[in-house]
Amino acid sequence: MTRIPRLVLLALTLFTLLPQARADEGMWLPLLLKQLNEADMQKKGLKLTAEQIYSINQGSLKDAVVQFGGGCTGEIISDQGLLLTNHHCGYSQIQSHSSVENDYLTKGYWAMTREQELPNPGLTATFIVRMEDVTQQVLTGVPATNILEAEREQLVQANSQRVARAAVQGTNYQAFVRPMFSGNEYYLFVTEVFQDIRLVGAPPSSIGKFGGDTDNWAWPRHTGDFSIFRIYAGPDNKPAPYSPENQPFKPRHHLPISLSGVQPGDFTLVFGFPGRTNEYLTSWGVDEVYSLSNPAKIKVRDAKLRILDTDMKASDKVRIQYAAKYASIANYWKKWIGETRGLKKLDAVTRKQEQEAQFQKWAESGDEARKAAYAPLLPQFQKSYAAVRDYTLARDYVTEAALGIELMLYANSLLPALDLTDKKASAEEMATAIEKLKKGAPGFFRNYNAATDQKVAAALLPLYANGTPAALLPAYVKNLQKQYATTGGWNAYAEQLYGKSRLTSLESALKVLDEVAKGNAQGLRQDPAIQLAQSIVNTYRQQVLPTYNAATDNIALLQRTYVAGLRQQQTDRKFYPDANSTLRVAYGQVAGYEPADGTKYDFYTTLDGIMEKADPTNPEFEVPARLAELYKNKDYGPYAYKGSVPVAFIATNHTTGGNSGSPVINGSGELIGINFDRNWEGTMSDIMFDPDRVRNITLDVRYMLFVVDKYAGAGHLVKEMTLVGGPKEADPAGKKLEKIKVKRKPAKQKA
Structure with a gap:
């Protein structure tokens, strides 16, 4: 009996294994709900139309949803601009108002009057005014073939900026363009960005973080993860910088709150700004995440978290300084662990290989144009991922381990001052740069503890040195490995580093910057933290990034072609674009x-x-x-x-x-x-x-x-x-909540 190769056998099961957009999978563009999703959503229990979810001519659900800061979502829950989001999304703002004397992280905070609502410089709330498919405008003049990916991206960015500027000319709006389907399509987003966002209320951490890291990414869950803010606007209800004279924002729509609860099978809709997904990765991309990148990053963060946890438990000051940092580090550390386990349980690499076998059969069974466009793709993917593997690992160890040490991160931020000195920049240019660095220093040192960071350095430097492929490790670090191999190891080096560096306190760092401003950069240049950071960053820029960027550019080109091919292969499938922080x-x-x-x-x-x-x-x-x-x-x-x-x-x-x-x-x-x-x-x-x-x-x-x-x-x-609505049953006191009708205020506005 003739033995059929496994991948060929899998390919013969045409379309039975093709990844369909199954029930509840997908992050859909609101603009396209009418044509792609409305019928399915209504079948599942939606009582609204697509127009009531997303509209540019009248108030709709989208007008009650904001991007909160740069990485979370919030919703408007009153006609006076009250904004609801997660406790962990507002955590850094709560921390910024906290001190040992007024520990709002531990005790919570509630503004009982408008005057007690606390401003948060730099925090924004961004509404989407409208979105539009601008693929044709963005790709005008961009060659489809025979162009380097970096050159194509320059053309795309130039066209995108031109489209965005034209869309908001003469308005107070802002705009940006984002790629979809790996750059096969482009969409314009017109936004309204509010700058005066004030903290209204936050539960204590014993409610807002109940369960802590133990329960994070877990179910069952009992965390009261919410905080409340308010958007303020100028007298015309438009965005305005913070001012005591600003008034609560009046939204086009705010969400009514149901007290009726939920039951199994009830329809649910999540409206927000998902950050990043990679649903169309090839098997080689999945393997890189699963077997290379995630394990390295988990190892580094595990070491750092143990040190921070110990020091935070020993000192209230350190606990407050590092609360937000710890939460941020721990969040994705545990996520990567779960993701890796989930990919293993799904046998994700094998499933991707099965899908790729079907794609290859489709590509090779088509006409000459299809064969030329798609048949060579998968072997090219394999070659590109193999070539970039060491560079991906080196990059991960720089970003997670080397720059995971705060002294290195701060020293890296000062390197441009040395570059300006070497270039003999004008006195005016140098003064501007130094003033900017001095202005940012208090914010860094407010939440910095040198003793804690020294322990982190002693733990992370050997991980960086041993985990980075030898050919991509700086000579300076290799010499340190030899020098301290018999003299106390990395603990001894860290003690010397932090003992001699002048960048471990605000006072001494400002003195060094003053010296540079006066034309004497030797103190900064000879600082051991600068020398270590310079060696790591220079090696990274000169030996790692060029190859890494070239390989990832090539993978991006292949990915764009692959996604286009998948959409041609699976004509009966509804595709959704990967998340990219858009609504x-x-x-x-x-x-x-x-x-x-x-x-x-x-x-x-x-x-x-x-x-x-x-x-x-x-x-x-x-x-x-x-x-x-x-x-x-x-x-x-x-x-x-x-x-x-x-x-x-x-x-x-x-x-x-x-x-x-x-x-x-x-x-x-x-x-x-x-x-x-x-x-x-x-x-x-x-x-x-x-x-x-x-x-x-x-x-x-x-x-x-x-x-x-x-x-x-x-x-x-x-x-x-x-x-x-109302509760399913009366409360113990026998009281019932009166049902209040939803008030909708359609607004005539076009953008």
């Missing part, structure tokens, strides 16, 4: 799941679970006395369900980083929750979606309202909101 809609249904044999998870959690997890000896599971008192007295107000308060629920929506804080909306367009996480088993959904395991984790709005109203006594905020 998207994901939709699904409330559902539990079974992550492993013999394990089954329900769709929601309650306050009962918080009390069951309570552990006064563990800071991650402390329960505030006031919350325990409310639980003991069953004092739940109108927010109860089956004798407790719902805390969180899960659904099948496709989400990722950037969706943090996104509104989770029911079929009637009402807010039912705030998206804040994914389950650990589903974190591989950035690369491969599995409908059986992927769940987004949502804070039930009833718990948010309960904390604001009953716990914090900030009922004035609840009165601002538009509450609709």
Whole structure:
């Protein structure tokens, strides 16, 4: 019997293994919902039209959704600009207002008057005014073939900037263009950016971070992950810099809040700004993530987190300084662990190879044009990924280990001053550069502890030196390896480095910058931190980046062609573009799941679970006395369900980083929750979606309202909101909430 090669055999099962956009998979452009998704969404329970979700001529759901800062989402929940997002999204702002004396991270903060709402310099809230397919304009004059990827990108960027400028000329709006489908299409986004965003309320960390890193990326979950801000505007209701004279913003639409709760099978819609996904990676790209990049980054962050955790527990000052940094580092550390496990469980590399076998068969069975365009792609992918492997590893160790040391990061920020000195820049240019560096120094040192960073350096430098491919390791670092091999190792070097560097405190760093401003750069040039950073950064720029960029440019070109081929191959499939921090809609249904044999998870959690997890000896599971008192007295107000308060629920929506804080909306367009996480088993959904395991984790709005109203006594905020529906059952006191009709205010406006 003739043995058929495995990949050929797999290819013969035409289309049975093709990756379909299955139920609840996808991050869809709101502009295209009418033609791609409206019917399916309504079949699942949506009672709105696509026009009510996204419109440029009248108020719609999109007008209640903002990009919060640069990496989260928020939603407008009152006609006075009240903004709801996650606690972890507002964490750095809460930290910036905190001190040992006024520890808002630990105790929480609630503004009882408008005068107590705290400004946050640099924080923005960005609305999408409209979006438009501008592919033709962007690709005008861009050759389709025979052009280097870097040159193509320059042309694309020039055209994109021209399109964006023309779109907002004569308005107060801003605009940008983003590629979709690996650069096969381009979309314009016109935005309105508000700059006066004030902190209104935040629960204590014992609510907002309940469960800490133990429960992060996990289900069941009991975290009250929310914070409240307010958008302020000028007298014309337009964006304006902070001023005491500004007034609360009046939105085109704000989300009514439903108290009716959720049940399995209920329709859910997530509206937000997902950050980055790579759903169309090839098997070689998945393998690079799974076997190379993730393990290296996990190892580095694991070492750093252990040190920070120890020092933060030993000092309240260090705890406050590093709270936001620690949370940021830990978040993706645990995500990468879950993602790697998920990819292994799905056997993702093999599944991609099976899909590629079908693609190759399709490419080779077509006409000469199809063969020429697509048949060579997969071998070229394999060659390109093999060529870049060492450079990817070197890059990861520079960004995670070397520049994961704050002294190195700060020294790197000062290197341009030396470059200006070497170029003999004018006195005016030098003064401007030094003044900018001096202005930024207090912000860095406010949240910096040299003793802690020294321990981090002693742990991360050997990881950098041993993990980086030898050919790409700086000679300076190789010499350090030899020099300190028998004299105390990296601990001894770190002690010497931090003992001699003048860049470990604000006072001495400012003195060094003053010397440079006066024409004497020797002190900065001879600083051991500068010398180490210079050796690492120069090697990175000269030996790593050129090859890395060339290879990734080639992979980008191949990826664009591959995605175009997939769309030609699978004509019956609805494709969605990878996430890229632009406004998207994901939709699904409330559902539990079974992550492993013999394990089954329900769709929601309650306050009962918080009390069951309570552990006064563990800071991650402390329960505030006031919350325990409310639980003991069953004092739940109108927010109860089956004798407790719902805390969180899960659904099948496709989400990722950037969706943090996104509104989770029911079929009637009402807010039912705030998206804040994914389950650990589903974190591989950035690369491969599995409908059986992927769940987004949502804070039930009833718990948010309960904390604001009953716990914090900030009922004035609840009165601002538009509450609709009512509890499934009366609360223990027998009171029922009056149903309030949703007020919609269509606004005639074209952009």
